[in-house]
Amino acid sequence: MAEPRLEVRRAVRAVLAEVGSAAPNHQTAPVVLVACSGGADSLALAAALAAEAPRAGVVAGGVVVDHGLQAGSAGRARTVGAVLARWGLDPVEVIHVRVGPGPGGPEGRARGARYAVLDAAAERHQAMGVLLGHTMDDQAETVLLGLARGAGARSLGGMAPRHGRYRRPLLRMAREVVRAAIPDEVDPWEDPHNADPAFTRSRVRHQVLPILEKELGPGVAAALARTGELLRADADVLDELAHQVRIDVTRPGGGLDVGELAGLPRAVRWRVLRAAAIDAGCPPTDLTAAHIEAVDALVTAWRGQKGIDLPGAIRIRRRTSRLVFEPSG
Structure with missing residues (x-):
């Protein structure tokens, strides 16, 4: 197996090559941003982007979103922004938002606020891509949550490697591999919500998946992620057909x-x-x-x-x- 940092860099390199080939033919280098929370996965992704962007002819920047949900989050966000700048990412934006009450639960509202910030940053910098640090394990959790909701193949398909401007280079990589790629000089921040059993995804991560691995054997996360990928391909075809049919009916x-x-x-x-x-x-x-x-x-x-x-x-x-x-x- 390749060294983890090389694996992550190779995945980022492939995405940057795709962005570069799609860039308009002019002298301005394409801009790619990375969403970085300060967690292990996004830090590993940001470090790989900083290393690969110069050789790919890409301007690489970072966006840190502080949701204000924990004490001291604003200071941590500024620290993460300083790390990204030290690695050579430019522009780097640290943006503070407030997640108020409303429908969808705190997880859904925080996610909505985060993507609104990322969309706005991408528009400001005319970014051709925004990189997200979701891993194969995140995908497995998403597939399980979709199964629990009973929402059909599209939900079971999990997250797309590419959706609009968003790219997920690490979606086929295990979380443990990605986290082994973090530069030695930084300490990742672990969001306490990720370990809080009050949140459904936390229970899936720390209780449900470990039980499945214990009872069914290793490789459950990889199998779930692979199943999601296959279902997504089927759903893409059916969705396109349904789009055409809807026009007719x-x-x-x-x-x-x-x-x-x-x-x-x-x-x-x-x-x-x-x-x-x-x-x-x-x-x-x-x-x-x-x-x-x-x-x-x-x-x-x-x-x-x-x-x-x-x-x-x-x-x-x-x-x-x-x-x-x-x-x-």
């Missing part, structure tokens, strides 16, 4: 044609219904397979039901031969 003036929907394979029909619900305002993370099954009954088992209420205060009604998505108020 949308009626003038809005709503979906019930007769056309009823003739579709369920795998395609459910995707059409889910996409329509999300576009109407349903939070994707709150929309489960049980919700879509209830909506599907308005198409395939119509007995005069008044409608289905979905997360996000959205109500689905059947009106003659159409399904209509509207605010529940």
